[in-house]
Amino acid sequence: MDKEQRKHETPMAKQDVLDRIHNFYEVALGYNEEQAIREAERCLQCPNPLCVSGCPVDIDIPAFIKEIKEKNFLAASSKLKEKNSLPAVCGRVCPQENQCQKTCIIGKMGDPISIGRLERFASDYERRRGVTVPEKKKATITGKVAIVGSGPAGLTAAADLVKLGHEVVMFESLHMAGGVLMYGIPEFRLPKEIVQAEVNYIKKLGVDVKTNYTIGRIYTIDELFADGFDTIFVGSGAGLPSFMRIPGENLGGVYSANEFLIRVNLMKGYLFPEYDTPIRIGKKVAVIGGGNVAMDSARCSLRLGADEVYIVYRRSKEELPAREEEVENAEEEGIIFRLLNNPVKFIGDETGWVKGMECIKMKLGEPDASGRRRPIPIEGSEFIMDVDTVIIAIGQSPNPLIQRTTEGLEATKWGTIVTQEETGATTKKGVYAGGDVVSGAATVISAMGAGKTAAKNMHEYILKKKNAM
Amino acid sequence: MYKIVTKKELAPNIYLIELEAIDIAKKANPGQFVIIRLDEKGERVPLTIAGVDLDKGTVATAFHAVGRTTKKLAKMKAGDSITDLSGPLGNPAELSNSGRVLLVGGGVWCAPLYYVAQALATKGNKLTIVAAGRTKNDMVYEKKLQEISDVFYVATDDGSKGNEGLDFLVDILKTQKFNHAVAMGQVSLLKKVVDLTRPYNLKTLVTLASLMVDGTGMCGACRVSVGGETKFACMDGPEFNGHEVDFDELIQRQRVYLPEERMASMIHEKLEGGVKRG
Numbered sequence: 001m002d003k004e005q006r007k008h009e010t011p012m013a014k015q016d017v018l019d020r021i022h023n024f025y026e027v028a029l030g031y032n033e034e035q036a037i038r039e040a041e042r043c044l045q046c047p048n049p050l051c052v053s054g055c056p057v058d059i060d061i062p063a064f065i066k067e068i069k070e071k072n073f074l075a076a077s078s079k080l081k082e083k084n085s086l087p088a089v090c091g092r093v094c095p096q097e098n099q100c101q102k103t104c105i106i107g108k109m110g111d112p113i114s115i116g117r118l119e120r121f122a123s124d125y126e127r128r129r130g131v132t133v134p135e136k137k138k139a140t141i142t143g144k145v146a147i148v149g150s151g152p153a154g155l156t157a158a159a160d161l162v163k164l165g166h167e168v169v170m171f172e173s174l175h176m177a178g179g180v181l182m183y184g185i186p187e188f189r190l191p192k193e194i195v196q197a198e199v200n201y202i203k204k205l206g207v208d209v210k211t212n213y214t215i216g217r218i219y220t221i222d223e224l225f226a227d228g229f230d231t232i233f234v235g236s237g238a239g240l241p242s243f244m245r246i247p248g249e250n251l252g253g254v255y256s257a258n259e260f261l262i263r264v265n266l267m268k269g270y271l272f273p274e275y276d277t278p279i280r281i282g283k284k285v286a287v288i289g290g291g292n293v294a295m296d297s298a299r300c301s302l303r304l305g306a307d308e309v310y311i312v313y314r315r316s317k318e319e320l321p322a323r324e325e326e327v328e329n330a331e332e333e334g335i336i337f338r339l340l341n342n343p344v345k346f347i348g349d350e351t352g353w354v355k356g357m358e359c360i361k362m363k364l365g366e367p368d369a370s371g372r373r374r375p376i377p378i379e380g381s382e383f384i385m386d387v388d389t390v391i392i393a394i395g396q397s398p399n400p401l402i403q404r405t406t407e408g409l410e411a412t413k414w415g416t417i418v419t420q421e422e423t424g425a426t427t428k429k430g431v432y433a434g435g436d437v438v439s440g441a442a443t444v445i446s447a448m449g450a451g452k453t454a455a456k457n458m459h460e461y462i463l464k465k466k467n468a469m
Numbered sequence: 470m471y472k473i474v475t476k477k478e479l480a481p482n483i484y485l486i487e488l489e490a491i492d493i494a495k496k497a498n499p500g501q502f503v504i505i506r507l508d509e510k511g512e513r514v515p516l517t518i519a520g521v522d523l524d525k526g527t528v529a530t531a532f533h534a535v536g537r538t539t540k541k542l543a544k545m546k547a548g549d550s551i552t553d554l555s556g557p558l559g560n561p562a563e564l565s566n567s568g569r570v571l572l573v574g575g576g577v578w579c580a581p582l583y584y585v586a587q588a589l590a591t592k593g594n595k596l597t598i599v600a601a602g603r604t605k606n607d608m609v610y611e612k613k614l615q616e617i618s619d620v621f622y623v624a625t626d627d628g629s630k631g632n633e634g635l636d637f638l639v640d641i642l643k644t645q646k647f648n649h650a651v652a653m654g655q656v657s658l659l660k661k662v663v664d665l666t667r668p669y670n671l672k673t674l675v676t677l678a679s680l681m682v683d684g685t686g687m688c689g690a691c692r693v694s695v696g697g698e699t700k701f702a703c704m705d706g707p708e709f710n711g712h713e714v715d716f717d718e719l720i721q722r723q724r725v726y727l728p729e730e731r732m733a734s735m736i737h738e739k740l741e742g743g744v745k746r747g
Contacts (some may be wrong), residue, residue, distance in 0.1 A: 173685045175506055175513070175553040183687070212555035214685050218496050239687040243699065250692055250699065250718055252725045259688035267512060267682070276512035276537055277682075278729030352721030399686050401704070 001041050007110025010039040012117050021302050021333050024187040024270055028092070033073075036121040040069035042106060043113050050103035051115060056449030057156070059083045061100060061115055068118055077126035080119060081134075085159035085205075086152065086198045086448065088127060089181060091120025092190050094445045095323050127197050133204045139165025143230035143462035146171065147207075148215045148402065151179020152444045153235035153435025155199070156451030157458070158207045164459050168207045169229075173214035176266065179237055180436075181444070183258075183266040186296050188303070189326075192265070216401030221409065221431060230465060231430045231458045234417060235451060238396040238436035244288065248346030249392075253282060253354040257289070257297045257393035264300050282388030283307045286357055288343060289393035290320040291441075295327065297391045298335045306389070309335050314342040314362050314375040338385075340364075342377065346390060357385045398437045406431075416440055424454030430465075432458050470550040474527050479609045480602070482534045483577045484543055485519065491526035493556045499585040500562025500676060500708050503530060504684045506553035507541055514538045515681045517653070517707075518557060519580035520587075528556070531580035531609070558684045559707045563674055566592040567648035571671075572618075573599040573635070573662050575654025579609040581676075582653045586617050589651075595619045597647070599638070601658065605630035638665050647671055652711065656720055663711035675711035677702045680723060693719050 013029040014020075020027050031039065043065045051061045059080060067076035080087040096102075096116040104112035126132075142165045147154045150172040162168040176182050178195040203209055215221070215236070224232055241256035243249055260279070263269040269279030281304040287297045290313035301309045311330065313320060316339050320327055331337070340362045347356040361381035364373035403411040410418040410427040417426055417433040424432040434450025436442055472489040479485050493503065502517045516530040534543035545551070562585050570589055574582035579600050586596055598618035602608040603626045615621045623631025635658075642665060650673040652662040659675040666673045679691035679702040691702035696713035700706065 173555065174683060175555065183683075212553055213492075214555065214558060217558055217685075218492060218556070239685070241687070241689045243689070243692075245699075250694060250722065252721060256689040259682060259690045262682050262688050268510070272729070275510045280725065280729065352718070352724075401686065 006042050006106065009042075009111035009114050010035045010117075012114070017332050020188065024303055026191055027188050027329060030124055031117055031121045033071075036068050036073075036118060037071065039114050039118055040065045043069070044105060046105060050105065051100040051113070054099040054101075054103045056099070056445050057083050057452055059100075059119075064122060065113070065115070065118055068122060073122055073125040074129070076118075076122035080122060084448070085156055085202060086444075087119050087123035088194045089152070089190060089198055090445055090448070091116050091118075091123055092194075093185060095443055097324065099445065127194070131197070131201055131204075133201070134163070136163070136165065136206055141463055141466045142166050143466065144228055145169070145458060145462075146224045146229040146232045147235065148221075148232065149179055149235040149237055149435070149437070150177035150199070150209060151235055151237050151435060151447065152181065153237075153447035153451035153454075154179065154233065155202055156448040157233045157235065157432075157434070157455040159202050159205055160452060160455035161458060162202075162206045164455075166459070166462065170207055170209045171213040171215050172209065172211045174266065175211050177209050177211060179235075183262045184293065184296070186261070186265055186300050187270075188299070189296065214401070216405045221402065221406040221428070225430065231432065231461050233424075233451070233454050233458060234402055234426070234431060234433040234437060235435040235447070236399055236402055236437045238441040239399040240397045240415070241392070242395045242397060243392060244343065244394065246343060246345055248348055248354065251346055251348040251354040252352050253280070253388055254346055254390045254392065257287075257293045257391050258396065260297055260391050261293070261300065264304070270300075270304060279304065280389075281306050284310075284387045285389040285391065286310045286312050286338075286343075286385060286387040287391045287393055288312050289395070290315065290322060291393065291395070292322045292326055293396075294391075294393035295322045295330045295335075297393050298330055299333060301389070301391070302333055302335065310338050310385070310387070311335055312338045312341050312343060312357075312359065312385075314340065315372065316340055316364060319372045340375070342375065343390075344382065347384070353388070354390055355386070355388060357387050357390060358382055359385055396436075396441045398440070402437075414440060422453070423457040424450060425457060430461065470552060471554040472550045473545055473547050474525060476545070476547050479531060479577075479580065480607045482543070483531065483607070483609055484534065485529060485531045485580055486542070487522065487525065487527040487529045488551070488554055489526055490528050490554050490556075491523075493528050493554065494521040494523055494526055497521050497528060497557040498561035499564065499581070499588045501557035501559045502684070502707065503528060503554055503556030504558060504681070505530075505538075505542070505551055507538060507545075507551050509552060511552065512538055513553075513682055513684065515558070515678065515684055515703075517578070517581040517676065517678070518584065520584045528554075529580075531577050533577040555684065559703055560705075562588070562651070562676070562708050564588045564592055566594055569595045569597065569645075569647045571597045571599070571647045571650040573601065573638075573650070573652045573654065573658070574610075574614070575601040575658040576603065576607060577609055578653040578655075578676075579611075579614060582651070583610050583613050583617070585651060585653070586614065590617055597641075597645070598622070599624055599635070601625070601635065601654065602630075603627070635661050635665065638662075642666065642669050642671070649674065652676075656716060656723060659711060659714075660716040660720075663714070663716070667712055673711040674708050675714060676707050677709060677714070677719065678707070679719065680725065693722070
């Protein structure tokens with residue numbers, strides 16, 4: 001491969017836009033073997049790889065890419081799984097552009113190596129051929145661990161701890177494990193079959209997954225300790241939807257993004273009436289917010305048959321918190337961006353259904369605490385948008401159930417659990433936490449990183465506890 | 470899977486089932502609910518707990534077979550299993566000993582009301598109970614409620630048994646003193662009871678069956694305005710101070726999925742040939 005060729009990434013095929021806006025099949029189609037090998041050949045195999053330092057779970061990136069280059073695809077997958085129990089998920093939803101690929105040397109002269117696409121390729125290859133489960137380590141000192149929540153943080157912590165020989169029980173409040181990977185991220189970005197394959201892998205490792213158990217209701221954290229658990233990881237996520245607190249928000253047709261996405265993704269509302277859960281979508285849909293959840297909601301709305309779908313965001317395009325790739329996909333599909341606009345009121349018809357939304361135009365002022373320029377309303381610029389469905393995607397905060405029912409577990413005023421960043425330890429002895437319940441809504445991979453850190457420290461906690469006995 | 474241990478028809482189209490779920494039975498309290506899902510394609514449906522049996526390891530709940538899921542459930546038999554049962558969810562009902570309590574239950578809700586009444590009686594409260602139904606044939610738990618009450622009334626919408634409607638309570642509220650009231654039933658009944666007790670400033674606890682998906686605070690479908698603030702029935706309730714609830718908004722929100730529910734019900738009946746009565 002010459003220097004010029006090396007500069008250019010291997011493109012990945014996508015479902016044609018005119019087709020994909022009418023279905024929920026995956027948009028990105030992944031590499032074939034030939035494409036994967038070509039992309040792997042671009043990697044310089046740096047002796048001091050900068051990409052690894054950008055990975056929250058420390059995957060040996062050059063090593064797995066080398067295996068792909070040498071056509072050892074299963075070995076590539078094993079390499080990934082040494083550090084990452086959810087590679088098929090991460091290969092699809094990680095913001096690689098801000099992590100591993102950001103620091104890639106080739107990125108300085110051309111396109112960085114498409115590490116995410118290669119990760120996806122290797123793990124898909126293995127899944128199609130039947131996953132091999134590593135043998136369980138025989139440990140002399142083992143403990144009993146409870147994992148609360150089965151999202152990315154919990155799955156990662158559970159996998160790491162069960163591999164170390166501990167007895168791991170995972171509690172999930174919904175009827176399927178996977179957390180936000182199941183209820184939040186849509187099928188066309190992350191097929192649910194893939195999530196369930198990753199969950200099954202974790203079950204095969206030996207984790208006992210108990211669905212339909214809402215911790216904080218059926219058992220408190222203290223009751224779990226009384227039941228014989230040595231240490232507990234709380235990865236209960238950021239499941240509580242934020243609302244705008246403006247008039248008309250409780251009208252029919254105004255959804256939280258959580259409700260909308262749970263109905264569509266987890267309950268498969270897009271297959272109603274074959275599936276029992278209905279989802280009502282109108283002709284003109286406004287999605288409030290500019291993050292990935294907003295993009296997901298907008299693109300789901302389109303696929304459910306809406307004529308016009310708007311993203312209404314109070315800042316400008318530059319500040320959109322969504323991944324660039326998701327914004328591009330949304331634009332390609334015909335989502336209309338109404339930037340520098342903010343709703344102030346929802347207007348209902350005589351039946352109590354939303355029929356319009358009063359917005360105000362915004363301008364950008366000085367940067368605020370988040371470093372982004374503060375949006376300022378322009379007085380007198382109010383106008384009415386005709387809409388018959390509104391989806392509020394302005395963020396989620398942690399579900400307060402566990403914090404409310406656990407004495408000695410300190411939380412911040414935002415409801416997040418206080419932890420020591422380097423260990424994941426909370427203010428309550430034996431209780432660790434990580435993921436969105438600690439950081440507030442963030443990425444899948446940062447939650448996995450936190451799960452990993454906590455698992456390591458929980459292991460040490462168990463050893464210390466058992467040795468002292 | 471969760472086994473249906475017993476199933477009884479309490480009135481036409483109203484059933485009581487006991488489901489095998491020892492972990493839930495051990496933790497359940499009056500006023501809390503469970504969420505059921507019948508099968509892999511099923512929706513999540515909240516049902517208020519109507520009692521537990523620790524010896525059998527079961528949780529009881531009553532339902533009115535009016536929607537797609539409840540109609541399917543009505544056709545299941547003892548020995549069959551449902552895929553998912555989650556609970557207990559929501560906060561327990563307030564069960565203080567306040568002295569004299571007025572309880573009003575409507576239709577299928579008389580079953581979970583009995584569970585609350587039992588607990589209130591155990592705390593030493595004196596109970597005046599009104600069991601309401603559409604007609605004399607639709608009464609649920611009439612005998613049980615009568616047995617546990619100190620004063621007992623029946624009310625039917627058409628007057629075929631007992632009092633016609635709930636307006637008879639005007640005189641009772643005028644002449645008797647209660648320390649608090651509890652109402653469980655359809656939203657229209659709750660609203661009626663709250664309107665009746667409002668002039669007497671009688672604290673009235675109502676249990677709201679809002680639309681729900683997850684039942685754990687995630688979706689916000691169950692949001693309801695209470696005292697001018699948005700609350701989640703699943704997290705902050707389901708029991709609220711009825712005088713603060715915006716019932717008109719709640720009634721509108723409950724209608725959101727009526728067209729889809731009708732469609733699903735029609736499809737169900739076409740496919741399955743409807744519900745067998747009796």
